Amino acid sequence: MILNEISIINYKNIREATLRFSDKLNCFVGLNGQGKTNLLDAIYYLSFTKSAYNTIDSQNITHNEDMAMIQGRYIFDHTAEEEVISCGIKRGVKKQFRRGKKDYKRLIEHIGLIPLVMVSPQDSELISEGSDERRRFMDGVISQYDKVYLEHLMQYNALLKQRNALLKQYEDHPQQAPTELFEVIEMQMVEHALYIYEQRTDFIQRFVPAFQEMYAAISGDSEQVSLLYTSQLQERDLMEAFSRTRQRDLIVGWTTQGIHKDELEMRLGDYPLKRVGSQGQQKSFLVSLKFAQYEIMKRSYGFAPLLLLDDVFDKLDMGRISNLLQMVSGKDFGQIFITDSNKVRMSGIVDALTQDRAYFETSAGTFKKI
Numbered sequence: 001m002i003l004n005e006i007s008i009i010n011y012k013n014i015r016e017a018t019l020r021f022s023d024k025l026n027c028f029v030g031l032n033g034q035g036k037t038n039l040l041d042a043i044y045y046l047s048f049t050k051s052a053y054n055t056i057d058s059q060n061i062t063h064n065e066d067m068a069m070i071q072g073r074y075i076f077d078h079t080a081e082e083e084v085i086s087c088g089i090k091r092g093v094k095k096q097f098r099r100g101k102k103d104y105k106r107l108i109e110h111i112g113l114i115p116l117v118m119v120s121p122q123d124s125e126l127i128s129e130g131s132d133e134r135r136r137f138m139d140g141v142i143s144q145y146d147k148v149y150l151e152h153l154m155q156y157n158a159l160l161k162q163r164n165a166l167l168k169q170y171e172d173h174p175q176q177a178p179t180e181l182f183e184v185i186e187m188q189m190v191e192h193a194l195y196i197y198e199q200r201t202d203f204i205q206r207f208v209p210a211f212q213e214m215y216a217a218i219s220g221d222s223e224q225v226s227l228l229y230t231s232q233l234q235e236r237d238l239m240e241a242f243s244r245t246r247q248r249d250l251i252v253g254w255t256t257q258g259i260h261k262d263e264l265e266m267r268l269g270d271y272p273l274k275r276v277g278s279q280g281q282q283k284s285f286l287v288s289l290k291f292a293q294y295e296i297m298k299r300s301y302g303f304a305p306l307l308l309l310d311d312v313f314d315k316l317d318m319g320r321i322s323n324l325l326q327m328v329s330g331k332d333f334g335q336i337f338i339t340d341s342n343k344v345r346m347s348g349i350v351d352a353l354t355q356d357r358a359y360f361e362t363s364a365g366t367f368k369k370i
Contacts, residue, residue, distance in 0.1 A: 001114065001334065004082060005073040006043060010061055011060060013034075013365040014042070022335075025328075025358070027346050029347075029362065030363055040337055043308060046072045047114040047116040071085070077303040115305035117305050119309050141297065142200070156189060160189065168253050190238045194238075201229065201231075215284060219320065220320075223269070238257065242258075306335055309338040329350075
């Protein structure tokens with residue numbers, strides 16, 4: 001898959017820009033705050049129908065403007081014809097997504113059409129924040145290649161919200177809680193939870209070897225890393241657990257059992273990465289996670305996803321940077337978009353690896369091919 005061209009109007013600090021890209025490596029250089037990340041975010045938006053950074057669409061529109069537009073021209077591997085994906089965002093109006101000349105009735109129909117992996121500084125939240133971030137990572141990967149999973153996940157979350165609302169409603173009078181209504185909701189939750197659990201288990205089994213291979217390549221095989229997926233469903237029947245903990249849930253006002261409590265433990269050697277990993281080791285861990293995601297998605301789709309690398313060199317020593325770029329410049333990777341504030345560093349490393357690249361200098365939301 002190749003993104004040939006993108007056109008942007010009034011997206012964040014990019015008032016108007018049209019860029020044609022290299023099929024392989026596209027490098028964006030410039031000072032911080034000039035628009036490099038915003039360009040990658042516009043590419044991300046065309047894949048996921050939302051920003052990677054801001055979930056409120058109106059805040060992605062340039063200040064003092066009423067609307068924004070993003071349009072991408074893609075070549076898919078199964079056809080030589082160019083396809084146009086476009087999005088219009090207007091304040092106070094539901095955003096519109098279009099494939100060719102046809103509007104999507106539901107945005108979920110678009111998810112997975114343009115597979116994409118993004119590495120960004122925000123990934124550090126996978127380590128520093130709670131388990132919901134790590135579940136979101138698993139769900140984001142699986143949902144791109146398995147739409148049935150996404151449907152199950154949406155249904156489970158809707159039922160979870162419904163059960164929590166019911167718990168709140170009877171929090172002060174738990175003896176009056178309608179057992180039959182709870183059981184109806186819980187039976188449906190179990191059905192969706194089992195599918196989600198099975199797919200997460202399968203994903204991790206395939207993901208861990210790819211992740212460890214990527215980490216070894218970036219670190220020079222100097223450390224041992226691991227991932228451990230844990231779920232309450234590994235130890236107990238969920239329907240029985242719902243019944244057993246219902247009175248406690250009524251007291252606390254939320255659901256304490258279910259796949260929304262799953263965890264993905266990250267380890268360096270025998271210890272939690274968050275506690276013992278240096279900044280460079282944590283960054284290497286995160287990049288390896290995303291590269292393994294890339295590999296799993298490539299196998300699932302049969303072609304390479306787009307790869308966005310935002311400020312990926314930060315906190316890495318030159319050895320790890322060189323190993324990383326050796327990897328992405330190889331035949332296993334497709335089209336790549338990469339940002340850096342250090343033009344000399346970027347060109348010095350990239351030029352030694354490949355001539356199939358394009359450079360863009362970024363300044364105040366404008367882009368100049370150099």
